[in-house]
Amino acid sequence: MASARLSGIARRGSGVHVHTTRRNYKDKVYESHLLRRSYREDGKVKNETLANLSHLPSVTIEVIRESLAGKSHVVAGGEFEIERSLFHxxxxxxxxxxxxxxxxxxxxxxxxxxxxxxxxxxxxxxxxxxxxxxxxxxxxxxxxxxxxxxxxxxxxxxxxxxxxxxxxxxxxxxxxxxxxxxxxxxxxxxxxxxxxxxxxxxxxxxxxxxxxxxx
Structure with a gap:
């Protein structure tokens, strides 16, 4: 599952993260969300943009952010089985x-x-x-x-x-x-x-x- 793969990337210390930038223009705030990888080269920290996530729903972006931080997510209903329901x-x-x-x-x-x-x-x-x-x-x-x-x-x-x-x-x-x-x-x-x-x-x-x- 995608969430598990993202968590695995984060645990391996690859430096992948969601980078969010905000800018104001004509009384509006615009946000961009980039999937980036941080790495060292010649003693310097550099960033590589892997994907632009700005078009994704905010909820999905937050799931990706949390997964990269090591948090596991369960698909709704995927890990549960209804054994009994009561009349109400x-x-x-x-x-x-x-x-x-x-x-x-x-x-x-x-x-x-x-x-x-x-x-x-x-x-x-x-x-x-x-x-x-x-x-x-x-x-x-x-x-x-x-x-x-x-x-x-x-x-x-x-x-x-x-x-x-x-x-x-x-x-x-x-x-x-x-x-x-x-x-x-x-x-x-x-x-x-x-x-x-x-x-x-x-x-x-x-x-x-x-x-x-x-x-």
């Missing part, structure tokens, strides 16, 4: 919406249980499945890394659901304060838990309250 787009979209709705602060203080619940909500929206299948699905997405739930077991999931169940009253209160007007609260609208348990909250009268996803 749909997960990121739901996570962004949850963040916009301030779902994390609604659920409770920062904790492992809260992270698991958030991951469960995102999984429920994007790929509804059983708890065991959900933990496996996490491994194929960026959820495991983003929420730190890669090693969560089904016991951890049920523990987190017990945790969120204990916070049901506080969550309902926050939802009412956030989404119900004073008049609708006086009108008797309340939140109730569905028969299937946590995550199925809904209003018992026509007032619209954003429902939490059943997990």
């Amino acid at each position: 787009g749909h997960v990121a979209a739901i996570a962004a919406m949850a963040n916009k709705l301030k779902l994390a602060s609604l659920l409770g203080p920062e904790s492992k249980e809260r992270d698991i619940i958030l991951a469960l909500v995102i999984a429920r929206v994007t790929s509804p499945s059983s708890k065991l299948a959900t933990t496996r699905w996490w491994q194929d997405t960026t959820i495991a890394c983003d929420f730190g739930v890669g090693d969560a077991s089904t016991d951890d999931l049920y523990g987190a659901m017990d945790w969120i169940l204990q916070r049901q009253g506080a969550i309902e209160t926050q939802l009412a304060r956030r989404h119900l007007t004073e008049g609708s609260q006086q009108g008797g609208t309340r939140l109730r838990d569905s028969a299937k348990g946590i995550g199925g909250w809904q209003a018992t009268k026509p007032y619209q309250i954003p429902a939490l996803v059943r997990i």
Whole structure:
């Protein structure tokens, strides 16, 4: 590869380098880049111009300059092999919406249980499945890394659901304060838990309250 050859030239002490000159003309700065070789002859240092690099892109010139200084360059993708890629787009979209709705602060203080619940909500929206299948699905997405739930077991999931169940009253209160007007609260609208348990909250009268996803 050209970069390796240039590095080899520099290591052999041949004195090859990029010489840059600048001159001002009519409020403009003009640059020229010459590939030169320095050598001694009769006790004097002389320079030989090997090539004019001025027509090359500045990025290419810099690569040549660095290569001659001994720095090695790797062709993009040439030394890497993709072994695995994780799904991210749909997960990121739901996570962004949850963040916009301030779902994390609604659920409770920062904790492992809260992270698991958030991951469960995102999984429920994007790929509804059983708890065991959900933990496996996490491994194929960026959820495991983003929420730190890669090693969560089904016991951890049920523990987190017990945790969120204990916070049901506080969550309902926050939802009412956030989404119900004073008049609708006086009108008797309340939140109730569905028969299937946590995550199925809904209003018992026509007032619209954003429902939490059943997990």
